[in-house]
Amino acid sequence: MTIRVEHELHTRRKGRNYGLLIVLLAFVGLVFGLTVVKVLELGDARKFESNDHVLRPALLPMDTPATTEAGQ
Amino acid sequence: MTDASLPETTREASMGDYIALLKPRVMSLVVFTALVGLIVAPVPVHPFIAFVGILCIAVGGGASAALNMWWDADIDRIMKRTSNRPIPSGRVQPEEALAIGLALSGFSVVLLGLASNWLAAGLLAFTIFFYAVVYTIWLKRSTPQNIVIGGLSGALPPMIGWAVATGGITIESVLMVALIFMWTPPHFWSLAIFVKSDYGRAGVPMLTETHGRRVTRNHIMGYMIALIPVSMAIVFTSIGGWVYLATAIIMNLWFLKACYAVWRRDEEAAEADSFAAERSAFKVSLAYLFLHFAALMIDAALRTQGIGGF
Structure with a gap:
């Protein structure tokens, strides 16, 4: 064969x-398009990166205290 | 037996047969009313989210149609109108329809929840459940009021569209549902009077067959009268406007006149002109619903321009 x-x-x-x-x-x-739209709707893309539940201080905006972000 | 060795008598299912399982023509009403519900909502939605939302509602409706065809394959086989559907004609296996129905239900509900919100997804799940289980499995074969109560599943899409945008249920979305709900009986029964069906042979209790056409005519008139206040109530909500007000007045008078003509005559007169009044009432019913929702959309468009509304 x-x-x-x-x-x-x-x-x-x-x-x-x-x-x-x-x-x-x-x-x-569809899934790709949804992802793009949802991330763009966040305004600040760093919000998306901090969504992985691991606090990465390098991603936090300079003017925001780390404690506030960690609580989110 | 594998699919590769199907008997000669069974035709291979094409993509079209699987699409036919989703009843695309019924889908068009679902898409239109859901779209209006979404557009007239006071919260703007991103166009892509709106597109995905409407797609999910359409696919969810299609999934419930596939489940309906799976359950009803036995009566579809008996009735002439439905005997060529994918399952009775042997092109699609009942188990395939069940699998497609369940899979698409899951996909559409979960995707709608992820794309918009879980209230909209929950309403879609309820709609599918209501059509497939409450209407198809329970009511259809047990009561002549089947299409009245089952009509709720066909009425819910604008409420889902509204929920996609707002994340809530309000009087506006309830009234849009009520409008389709009350419209279904006069619409469907005027069709049932003039279409020769074999529901009786299939054991489905249709009002025309269980109680006769006289009672059906009375029911058409009764539901028509009950429909008017629902249609007019929308005028006084936030989605009402001048275009809707004018449309509602004209269409209610027109549909009332058509239903009155159906109600006042007897079978002899109806058969003498081949059910002209019933055919006319059915056509007016189609225009009635379409124009009501189109008017809502026009008023919403006018409001964004700062005109219209009260």
Whole structure:
């Protein structure tokens, strides 16, 4: 059996497979778009980075006391 | 048996068959009313979030349609109108429809919750549950009032759209739901009078078959009268405006006249002109709902320009 084997199933299901490809690509686009919009809506992108629950003082704005950010 | 060795009699399901499971034509009403609910809300929504919100509501509606087709495959097989649906025609297996329905329900609810808020997602989950379980599984085969109570699931989309924008439920969104809810019976029953159906053979209790057409005509008139105050009440809320007021007055008079014509005549007169009054009432009902929601949208657009409103 060679790797180039063709089965009639491949042609029979071509439309469905392409349909599924489009649905999956659209879903990826949707999640990507949502991520971009949600991050941009934060205004300050650093708010997003401090969302990982690990306080990284380097990310905090200079004018904000570290304690306030840590409490969020 | 694997899919590759399906018997010759079964046609391979195409992408179109899976889309047909989602009842795309019903989806258009859901999309339109949800969009209006979202646009007339006083809180602006980012266009992409709005798009994702409407998409989730549409997919959730489609998912409940797939669950409906899974459960109703036995009666769909008996009735002529539905015998060519994907499951009764053998193109899609019932288990596939169930899996697609459940998967899309989960996807749409979770994505809506993540994209907007969990109240909107909860309302969408309730809508799917109400259509698939309360209407399809419970009411449809047990009471002739099935379409009245089941109509709630078709009425909820504007409330979900409103919740996507505002994160809440207010009198405005409740009244939009009530408008579609009260509109469904006269709309559906005027269709049921003139369309020859085989619901009786399938064992589905439709009012026209269980109580006859005379009682159905009375019900159409009764629900029409109850619809008027709901339609007019929206005028006095924050989404009402001059365009809506004018539309509501005209359309209520027009639909009332059409329903009155259906109510006052008997079967002989109806059959003599091939149900012209019933057909007309059905067409007016379509215009009634579309124009009410279109008017709400126009008033919202006018308000953003500083004109319209009270």
